[in-house]
Amino acid sequence: MENEVKKKYKSTFKLGSQQLVALGALIVLYLYFFTMSPSFRSINTLASIFDSAYYIGFLAIGVTFVIATGGIDLSLGTVLITSALTGGWLYHNYSLPMWMTIIITILVGTMFGLLNGVLVAKLKIAPFIATLGTQMVARGLGSIITNVQTVVFPLRNSPDGWYKSIFKTSNNFPTGIFVLIFFAIVMGIILAKTKVGRYILALGSNEEATRLSGVNVDRYKLISYVISGFFMGLAGVAYASTYTTILPGEGLGFELDAIAGVIIGGTSLVGGVASITGTMIGVMIMAVLQTGLPYIGLQPHYQVLITGIVILVAVLADVYKFKWRK
Amino acid sequence: MENEVKKKYKSTFKLGSQQLVALGALIVLYLYFFTMSPSFRSINTLASIFDSAYYIGFLAIGVTFVIATGGIDLSLGTVLITSALTGGWLYHNYSLPMWMTIIITILVGTMFGLLNGVLVAKLKIAPFIATLGTQMVARGLGSIITNVQTVVFPLRNSPDGWYKSIFKTSNNFPTGIFVLIFFAIVMGIILAKTKVGRYILALGSNEEATRLSGVNVDRYKLISYVISGFFMGLAGVAYASTYTTILPGEGLGFELDAIAGVIIGGTSLVGGVASITGTMIGVMIMAVLQTGLPYIGLQPHYQVLITGIVILVAVLADVYKFKWRK
Amino acid sequence: GENDTSSNGSSNENGEKLHIEVVAKGFQHQFWTAVSEGAEQAASDFGVTMNFTGPANETAIQEQNQMLSNAINQSPAAIALASLDTESQIDLISQAQNSGIPIIGFDSGVPGAPEGSITANASTDNYAAAELGAENIFDAISEDVDNATTEASVRIGIVSQEVNSMSIRTRTEGFMDRIVELVATSDNVSEEEIAIVGHDRYNNGVSENDAKVVVELQVPAQATDAAIQVSAQTLFNKPDLIAIFGTNELGGNGIINANQATGNRLQTDVVGGGFDSGALQIDAVRNGVLHGAITQNPVQIGYMAIELAVKAVNGEDVSDVDTGAVWYNASNVDSEDVQALLYE
Amino acid sequence: MSSTLLEMSGIEKSFGTNKVLKGVNFELMPGEVHALMGENGAGKSTLMKILTGIHKRNAGKVAYMGEQKEYTDPKESQLDGIAIVHQELNMMKDLTVAENIYIGREEVNKGFINDHVAIEKTEQLFERLKVNISPTEKVDHLTVGQQQMVEIAKAISMDAKLIVFDEPTAALTEKEINELFKIIEDLRKKGIGIIYISHRMNEIKKITDRITVLRDGEYIGTVLTEEVTKDEIINMMVGRSLSEDPKQRSNVSPNAEEVLKVVGLKVGNTVIDVSFNLKKGEIVGFSGLMGAGRTEVARAIFGADKRDHGDIYINGKQVNIRNTHDAVKHGIGYLSEDRRRYGLVTGFSIADNVVMSALSNYSSNGIIQDHKVHQESEKYRRKMKVKSTSSTQIVRSLSGGNQQKVVIAKWLVRDSDIIIFDEPTRGIDVGAKSEIYDLMNELVNQGKSIIMISSELTEILRMSDRVVVMCEGRITGELPIENATQEKIMELATDRKEM
């Protein structure tokens, strides 16, 4: 039991008990929809599931690092939208090449991550408050930059439409899942096998002790928010690629979906323990639920209700798992 | 310096330094709009400011207790709406008298508060997660109960329209401000002068030490969520009275406004320190901003931006006030 | 036009320009940008000043109330209002009435407002516009309907971003009512053989198993691109789908995105229709992906709102104006008439 | 002079208006073990934190290996070869033992951490220190004593030229302490300078070469250990002398009534079938090695942890204690072994902490009567000589010993009949220690009863009327004070059973 907890953050891709439970739940859920609805069985449905997993998945990977420090990031959703709005707006107004638009979108997200990092690590504002402030600032700025107008990214058949193939080929093959898995693996390794990851987990576990060990905790805290920012930008690209049009004012609430995925995946909000694999499983559970429930005739409000219950059950299962064992 | 921290939790209505700064900011803001815009000067504008302060104000008073324990409540907004939806729906379907509708609305809020309390205090789920779950559950249930239909409370000129006069007389006098102040005073006394308040602050400061002093901390934690729940219900009544129509699915985001008000008022998210007076000042700052900015020609997105900046500045001012002193 | 005050005497006794407050339903959709452009044009033509505002999204009743309240407190010469919810604004509307501020309804107007409180409306008849969509789509699927059986039923999908705000709800109902009516004209199908499913509000109790034609309404959990795409995908993934209709720009975009995500059925066996324009929908109509879409005349709506307001202030007799709606498809999308109604 | 390793002179430090160091001098030679002594709050830890760059000094000079230094970050002093074992534990509980020891010094290969190196090195280190802990164990699962050993191992692993031990033995058993002393002897031979802070006179006499004494932030003087007696040191520290003699015989009459009886207590596998009783006016000392389960017994009786089995009788009647609230209602009070974490709401004032368990007595109609609270807490503050400006002072700003007095006052205000003292003098100076002993004696004279858990045998022998010894969760013996000796207790404390 003790060694298991240890493995959770040590071994890069081995699954702790909570991840196994989550994985089991994911498989059961998928099979349930598969059995209940014939139209769920198509490859297109799988592609739909992935579509809704990309942007939440990126947000969730990034915020896992912040949560590992014991922090939280409420700005995920609005920064995603503001990054995409800024990128798309520059694309239209300065006829940027598409590759540069993508880089700028990621950069804008990263800059907001840096802002969060400075507010939390340097100016010592509590993460909840700092990122709540950034959430509002980003939402306001996005609207101001675009003058509250929708930004449309290039369509697939337009000259600059190639970027859409990053996440899905024109014959509907979900290439994006490889992009997502690639980043999950890279970040999983960074979390488990590098100094950045180690120090982030250490300071999430006991910040003062980590500081007294001579680690520059402020720097690593800041890095965690910058990582989160980078992934907000990347999520912005995924979002633009999947949905083409970006509405100013959208995005609020995405952060809760992403954080829910992280929680279901077994990362503790207390900090010090984190699993990218778990996060990916959590995100897939949310995506399967979101895509699958309409197939068995459940309306959106039931989806919200069920997602809420899933979060509570997942966490209760974690809290009580040791008791069950006995 | 240390004595100041003490005053903050002890004195009922004395203002700590952060409250004084916030009060100053409130006055400056009001005077600014007053000078800049002639039409801002009317009594009707004041009434509008209060209108938008009622429901956020009630939410904020309640959640101050939860935050004082070191917890958080993300379910405020959706529970407010679900309470009002349930009350209004029963009113229409079972021809309840209006007074009973009001009581039921408050009761529904209180029940959700109890649910939060049980999840956090008894089942030991982290407050962020527990109330995130409740947020979704409440949102789903509200839609299911009302069959996703708008619920309309009685209009002022209808036989049951008297309840509207609780918050505003027919000639536009904002009586609600007295209701709000009444509850602020009562809750301020409870926080500063009773066992419930003292133990809530104590457990927010050091839960384990409080428990080992023979205090049933679970009970007081639960009480804090029930208080928050009661005020969600009350806020539901205020909302229905001010806006008449309740849309299922609305409400998400109100919790952030309320929490922002609490933060601006100087209550720390760490727990152990809280001020109802500060919360009221924070809420009024938000209401003045929201109402005032359009008078100087600023669009809603600027309001969001500015609110975000105000939150950050308020907290920075708190963090750095000791440095300024020197 | 800034100093063009002569034509209609659009200034008060002090010689200051008349001021009109415009409270719209939102900002973010390109539709509203076009409305505000029309309003600005009119303001400059009539020499009045105008403040155009609107809430963050079309479910934010409370935010719009706040805006209306602010607008009244500014004591403008007139207010143009596209109400999200009339009932919650009754107090405010009568407050405006008492202060002698005329209110002009625009877009979907202020339905159900007390007699005499709204001076005039510049609005689209959303119900009729959606009926137009139903008619055009039915033409393309009538053969399928004639061949439908209870074993091999066919499905007509509707994607609506929500069903609470008046305009979207009216469109949803307009399309639904008319398509059911048209389907029932087929000799093959009786009204009892049409199942309306997908939303508790409209379910007609007919089981899908007993129906030859299923009309299914999908509403997303949130009014976002991501969520509405999921709603549309759910429909596309049902093999018996033959037609799909989106009731606004978000719905149309959702259908187009979902179509790409689920194997491009719009190009083969499903007839798609949309509402309003925007780059994505125009492109889809032009390429024949969408069978067609309905466009209102947003510029005209904005323009007429201001024009009616100015006239009302000047004591002229004003009455409701229907700003009209047009079905556009691949054949007429690039015509001059239609182009004037479209916005990217 | 050129061989001096460290020279601190005229060090001054203030926190706000509180001047805690007033011109302190300190000198350390290579290969020297130099004790730093002084009452609680004298400024020992603060001086060390200035040396290692955690706090910034207001005035004074620090010369290390002949160079002037002003560290602003612990990393800098670490790089210069200064290691410290802090008074408080500083562990990253979610990381493993090896990861904790080598944090900040990981073996990195092409950007990837190689943990095998750290694990191997830790194994070697533990072998040398004769510590039996797995390097891959999660620190969260270690006892306080084991964690302390890991901290010590970490400091030693740094190959430092100067090591500070700030009360390293507070959580250690005699056996471990002896191992530690061997290690210190070893280090000394290698020419490493050691600063050793402790309140335990025996240790100081045994291993140190020189002693520097602080009092209230002032530098009192430096003496050679072999040239001074215990009493002389105590005199320097407090200005008076105290005795540490064992108790001769119990003052409790054999037929005194039984106030507490515990039968068959079981908690997981940390407390197994524990039964004992406590008489009115008696002090029962609980002795044992680290991890013997004494704290667990106390917490289970107090309702802080759930017990699996076991009946508790108070004054002959069986009671059902489900939580701490029940326990307090039945007249039990508990001073935990970690007062900062478990004893006090440090952000509250002295007054509010003192009345914490008895708030109802100071309320009327549900409203707390502030003047009553103030009166009562002032009374106890004076009576117990809590060094403070007034009872409105925030507890966080008090030193360890004074904080402990506030915790005791809390249970006196509550008028508890049975008080459990868990390591009541851990990390407390001799002056405050003797005051606390006097208080305990006064309490039993008033007819209250005390369970005292202590790892210091001298303390057990000095205070107890009866000694209960535990080993691995079981009670292995009970000795009336007349028969108790250090040897007998140690024998029982190591009486391991086959499981």
Ligand SMILES: Nc1ncnc2c1ncn2[C@@H]1O[C@H](COP(=O)(O)OP(=O)(O)OP(=O)(O)O)[C@@H](O)[C@H]1O
């Ligand atoms: N961070 C701080 N802020 C304010 N006061 C402090 C701080 N740290 C220590 N003090 C105060 O400085 C004084 C010296 O404390 P210090 O911890 O150095 O004493 P000590 O000699 O180590 O005592 P002990 O034997 O109890 O560990 C005490 O009065 C303490 O309250």
Ligand SMILES: Nc1ncnc2c1ncn2[C@@H]1O[C@H](COP(=O)(O)OP(=O)(O)OP(=O)(O)O)[C@@H](O)[C@H]1O
């Ligand atoms: N949180 C915990 N999780 C798992 N085991 C624990 C925990 N706390 C204590 N233990 C185990 O319980 C046993 C008893 O520990 P306890 O602290 O009660 O001993 P003690 O006799 O009071 O020793 P000390 O003198 O160190 O205070 C030890 O074996 C310890 O490892």
Ligand SMILES: [Mg+2]
């Ligand atoms: Mg110390």
Ligand SMILES: [Mg+2]
């Ligand atoms: Mg112990």
